Amino acid sequence: MNLYIDMGGTNLRYQIENREIVISKERDIIYFLKKLTKQESKIDRVNISFAGEIRENIIFSAPNIDIERLDLKSVFPNIEFRVENDLNCAVLAESRYWKSKDIVALYIGTGIGAGVISGGELFKGSSNLAGEIGHIPFKKAPFLCGCGKDNCIELFSSGGAIVKWANYLDKDFKILDKLPPNLYGDFLEGVLYSSSILITLFNPKVLVLGGGVVEKNSFLVNYIQDKISKYAFNPSLKDLKIVKTKLKNAPLEGCRLL
Template sequence: MNAALAGTRAVGLDIGGTKTHGVVLGEDGEILAQVRESTLPGADGVLATAGRVFEALQDATGAPLTCRVGVGVPGLVDVERGVLRHAVNLGVNGDDLPLRDLLAERLGVAVVLENDVNVAALAARALAGADDVVYVSVGTGLAAGLVIDGRLRRGEHGAAGEIGHVPVDPAGSQCGCGQTGCLETIASGGALAKAWPTTDQPPAAALFAAAAAGDHAAVVVRDRFCWGVASAIRVLGLTIDPERIVLGGGVSEVGEPLREEVVRQLRALGEGSPFLASLGLAERLSIVPRHYPVAAVGAAILGR
């Protein structure tokens, strides 16, 4: 077991806009228990959901959980103050919410709060077995968590890793951030759902299945999407130059076909540039194992 996963027993909560996923890690880093519940909106809903998940984890392990709990949430997090703001997906807007202290009171244990992509990066670092790791989250949006020399890099305003808001297409769609042609308008779950709408299965799974079956329109959409992901990795490679790059997020549930297509696009980007090709970005890329609760595990590592 990777040393970064091992240690004392640990508890992590990944609080998302649709679900809250909780895990208990054993001393060897194995997942002893995990619970998933739908997240109720608003501050009161988030607290109630976290409480239900924590109680269910205690029931599953058969013992009180008294260790500090790590919590990952979307939005801007003031780590020092334990405050959350502008977490639109959670129904938390406007004034700063002292979520760390509210959760500590609700759960009856100490809590440490962090952005969800950042905590996922901690688990990605453990999976990759490296101290310089970029975790690329391709979910509803597109963002990266940065671990440099074994430490999270948040940035002066908590905006480090907001790779999705790098504009790449002046003639592209308007992004939710107010800019035009951002990577997130091409390489995100939200963008993919617009480009390949479906009702019977997740859009990413439907798109990759159709492309594999030879649907020309699906191949075009898939290739543009994977070009966008590869372009994000190229920017991160040229600015951070990490030892390892790990793909995760909801779209990564496609699994190895996603990694293979992104690798193909990375190699295509390097065909006209010996310099870019020499960086070997494709060889540094891995993907989170399917169904692995990377953000919840990362939150547990944070709490530990």
């Protein structure tokens, strides 16, 4: 029996075969699997979309989750695991949905990251780290990113950034349009900056936006469409479609394809 898990920066979503998707706040993947496989003893294959650094099904680190090195197979020897970065999973699902072989998924949720498919192939890099757009230097922040630097785009243009700034300024804003004007401007600038880097570097046919922050702020898609010509390399915009995801849970759908 198959189990599919999307371990995001905030929530864990899972689905057994084609049953209902369940949302859990559990952050300890081993504890979660032990509990679930006790109830569902027929689970023998687990595909995981994981917000973090993954190589050959081993989890090495996750900027938004406290974890170091984890080979799930060594803990659960009777289960077959397929583990992949969440944005790689998302772009696999998006590529299938949009029927595009040249597609970039830019997702803004707890973090901001991208998955890239170029010429029909997942663009992984030498250690499966390509697409970590959120950790490109942008501006200096008065606190650190999960990656250890203090100047990442993710510190300005992500759901996690809104929380970090609210804590730092001791304010109560939780949503994007309650941000002070300068931070609101930085948020939008970071989103445009990320989009333009991806478009200019990868020359996709489709840039698809998704993630919790985009879901709640659909205007971001129009905003990027309107402003992108001032940021990206213009010839790359000629046949480009910038769209919002139509998928309810692309990382979870994508991990089914692993």
